[in-house]
Amino acid sequence: MNILLINLPINTSYPPSVYPMGLGYLGAILIKKQCHVDVLDIRLNNYDQKFVLDYLKTHGAEYDLFAMSGMVTTYKYAKWLSSQIREYSKKAVICVGGSISTAGELILKNSETNIVCLGEGEKVISDLVDALHSNKSFECVANILFRDGNNIVQTKHEPPMDIDLIPMPAWGLFDMHRYASMSFMVPVKTPKITMLIERGCPFECTFCYRNFGRKMRCRSVDNIIEEIKIVIDRFGIGHIDFLDEIFNGNVKQVKELCSRIIAEKINITWRCIGRTNLLDKEILQLMFEAGCKWIGYGIESGSQEMLNKMNKKQKVADIEESIKLSRKAGMIVTGTFIIGMPGETETTIEDTRQFCIRNEIFNKPFFPIPYPGTLLYEYCRENNIITGDEKYILSLEKDIAELLVNLTEISDSRLVEIRNKLNDELSPKYPLWGH
Numbered sequence: 001m002n003i004l005l006i007n008l009p010i011n012t013s014y015p016p017s018v019y020p021m022g023l024g025y026l027g028a029i030l031i032k033k034q035c036h037v038d039v040l041d042i043r044l045n046n047y048d049q050k051f052v053l054d055y056l057k058t059h060g061a062e063y064d065l066f067a068m069s070g071m072v073t074t075y076k077y078a079k080w081l082s083s084q085i086r087e088y089s090k091k092a093v094i095c096v097g098g099s100i101s102t103a104g105e106l107i108l109k110n111s112e113t114n115i116v117c118l119g120e121g122e123k124v125i126s127d128l129v130d131a132l133h134s135n136k137s138f139e140c141v142a143n144i145l146f147r148d149g150n151n152i153v154q155t156k157h158e159p160p161m162d163i164d165l166i167p168m169p170a171w172g173l174f175d176m177h178r179y180a181s182m183s184f185m186v187p188v189k190t191p192k193i194t195m196l197i198e199r200g201c202p203f204e205c206t207f208c209y210r211n212f213g214r215k216m217r218c219r220s221v222d223n224i225i226e227e228i229k230i231v232i233d234r235f236g237i238g239h240i241d242f243l244d245e246i247f248n249g250n251v252k253q254v255k256e257l258c259s260r261i262i263a264e265k266i267n268i269t270w271r272c273i274g275r276t277n278l279l280d281k282e283i284l285q286l287m288f289e290a291g292c293k294w295i296g297y298g299i300e301s302g303s304q305e306m307l308n309k310m311n312k313k314q315k316v317a318d319i320e321e322s323i324k325l326s327r328k329a330g331m332i333v334t335g336t337f338i339i340g341m342p343g344e345t346e347t348t349i350e351d352t353r354q355f356c357i358r359n360e361i362f363n364k365p366f367f368p369i370p371y372p373g374t375l376l377y378e379y380c381r382e383n384n385i386i387t388g389d390e391k392y393i394l395s396l397e398k399d400i401a402e403l404l405v406n407l408t409e410i411s412d413s414r415l416v417e418i419r420n421k422l423n424d425e426l427s428p429k430y431p432l433w434g435h
């Protein structure tokens with residue numbers, strides 16, 4: 001079976017510095033199943049629509065299955081692309097995965113897409129290939145939405161697979177040397193790569209759609225160490241960005257991983273995203289010794305009232321303590337901030353400003369974006385702030401720096417003015433990479 005994996009472009013000012021790990025895992029599963037796999041990396045190569053059309057004109061008919069992956073912000077592009085694929089490949093199956101699946105019904109109703117993958121894609125793509133091989137209905141593939149005439153069918157739910165059983169990503173499908181040379185979150189000169197040590201997050205912050213569901217599942221330390229050694233050997237990797245939603249969700253796993261990196265003298269630096277109330281002095285020191293030179297915290301606000309409203313389940317005091325302990329351990333600390341969530345006032349924004357000054361930390365704050373699949377999105381629909389229609393989903397392709405929906409009582413112009421003032425006042429003082 002011939003399969004084309006497509007990395008969709010994202011409309012953002014950020015460069016494409018992270019290889020599409022999700023497609024890498026799918027590629028590995030497909031290769032194991034003896035499929036022929038190609039990749040069209042539109043995001044990395046910045047291919048324009050003409051290039052993509054020429055590719056489809058020349059090669060479109062060769063594929064049995066097209067699998068696109070992207071965020072919900074790629075909805076408009078995915079819609080356009082599926083119609084072009086259908087032009088040149090009448091019978092092929094088109095499926096989408098990634099956070100775009102949160103707008104699954106819309107994309108099935110309004111495009112040529114046949115299947116939306118809900119949750120993790122590895123098992124889905126494997127079952128889908130089996131179903132296509134044996135001419136079975138999509139109904140036998142768990143965890144998908146598919147179009148059946150005018151109906152949208154959701155198939156049975158199956159728990160996700162043991163993530164240790166997923167093969168290592170098929171890096172060979174991507175231009176890894178280019179990806180490894182691009183700088184991502186930290187300014188390191190050595191080749192770098194991204195990795196995950198777990199999937200899922202048990203928390204329920206109102207603005208977050210949690211890529212991998214609520215149940216946290218961890219890879220074994222042996223499996224992670226194996227991946228680290230392979231990428232060092234193959235690509236000369238010297239720095240790893242762990243993109244886990246909460247790197248330190250399983251303290252035992254993190255301690256074991258750090259101890260192994262130290263014991264085996266694995267020479268890397270790394271960065272991760274931590275959750276403040278699960279860290280203490282001992283583990284931070286161990287992490288630093290194992291190469292964790294940067295740690296990012298999803299701080300979001302310096303106002304306890306706003307943290308409670310976002311359901312962060314974090315205390316401002318705990319966050320401040322973790323920043324201090326991380327710096328004491330030797331790490332450079334970064335944080336993300338959101339201003340403009342429901343209930344935000346000029347007073348709560350001032351609390352955040354004071355927090356940044358007090359803790360000498362700042363990162364340009366985001367305005368909240370109600371993505372489908374989040375509690376915030378439900379709130380906005382219930383309160384008629386947004387409708388669940390396609391027009392809203394299409395608007396999500398705007399750059400994340402723009403104010404898409406104002407969820408506060410503050411006027412649009414004032415909110416943008418406050419954000420710009422914070423950027424002007426704090427950016428040069430407390431740069432992203434510490435001081």
Ligand code: SF4
Pocket residue numbers: 201202203204205208209210245246298
């Ligand atoms: S923001 Fe972080 S802690 Fe909150 S639900 Fe999302 S992944 Fe979990």
